[in-house]
Amino acid sequence: MLREIKKYTERLGWWQAAAVMRDFTTIKIGGRVKLFFPRGLEELTKTISLFNKEGLKYRILGNGSNLLVSDRGIxxxxxxxxxxDFEYIRKEKNNLVAVGSGLSLQKLLRFCQEESLGGLEFLVGVPATLGGAIKNNAGALGKxxxxxxxxxxxxxKSGKLVKLESKHVRYSYRYLQLKKSDIIVGAVLRLRKTRRKYIRKRLDFNRAYRRRTQEIRFASAGCVFANPSLSLPAGxxxxxxxxxxxxxxxxxxSCRHANFIVNLGGASFKDVFYLIKYIEKNIRDTFGITLKREIEIWS
Ligand SMILES: Cc1cc2nc3c(=O)[nH]c(=O)nc-3n(C[C@H](O)[C@H](O)[C@H](O)COP(=O)(O)OP(=O)(O)OC[C@H]3O[C@@H](n4cnc5c(N)ncnc54)[C@H](O)[C@@H]3O)c2cc1C
Known part of the structure; x- marks a missing residue:
């Protein structure tokens, strides 16, 4: 079945042969997968209709910066x-910016700085795509x-493109209410006209703070657990x-930030999963608190 689908989908996009998720996750762990890159939005729509018609399950990958994927693949x-079609960025009227969901946040920040549009500097150093960041409502420094x-x-899933006003979408700390099958293809963000030198200052300050407090020397998937509350960080x-x-x-x-689990080189899914379970049990036994996972496990 998949061979037929592969043949048919070749005009809609391309398959990366022998793809392994360790090449597509920031923690550098994960086995073989069938990886598909649609050529554009129209092709994505046709692909989704086809996959749904054939009952094939699929997932959307951003930059893999919040994922722990099984060594056996999925x-x-x-x-x-x-x-x-997915990595565009356009300045519009009234300090609005239209962005494709595949664009990296760091490219978005560079564009904003050049266009003197401020507000997103708290996201400096978050290695995400816009789509992944929106899906997880990524944040830092209280924003x-x-x-x-x-x-x-x-x-x-039906192949329909829908524009959702954000005031009609429920979201909270690291959460956005969307159906599992919904694919974010783009978004519009409202920023503030800001002098370039202030944006640069805030970027430099936030980058330096991140370097001081977070783990950047080793591969990781960022914070493993959500903070039980603002005043009680999981770390x-x-x-x-x-x-x-x-x-x-x-x-x-991590010795620098206890809410990070790092890959010292050659760690396996099982090693990281063991640590996650160990931490959960230890925190429950010691403090009576059940930690909620922020990292997403694909196994
Ligand atoms: C060094 C480091 C620092 C980090 N710092 C922060 C931080 O300060 N704040 C923070 O919030 N997070 C942080 N993270 C975690 C991570 O960057 C975020 O969770 C981010 O939102 C994940 O985006 P991604 O593009 O990598 O998505 P992925 O990890 O690839 O995917 C995450 C989820 O989003 C879904 N998804 C991705 N794209 C789409 C799409 N277009 N449509 C629908 N669903 C989609 C995926 O299916 C998956 O369910 C950090 C991670 C690292 C490694």
């Missing part, structure tokens, strides 16, 4: 949004991306439990 087809999104364009609990530096083979709880 059966679902992985769709990656790249190219002009979150959905505060700036005015509308989203979503491709529904502080893990540090208080004495788990900084705790290791399982080549995976370790």
């Amino acid at each position: 059966k679902d087809i992985i769709i990656k949004l790249k190219g002009a 979150e991306i959905m505060d700036f999104v005015t509308s989203l364009t979503v491709l529904k 502080l609990l893990i540090e208080a439990a004495g788990l900084k530096g705790f290791r399982k083979n080549k995976a370790a709880v």
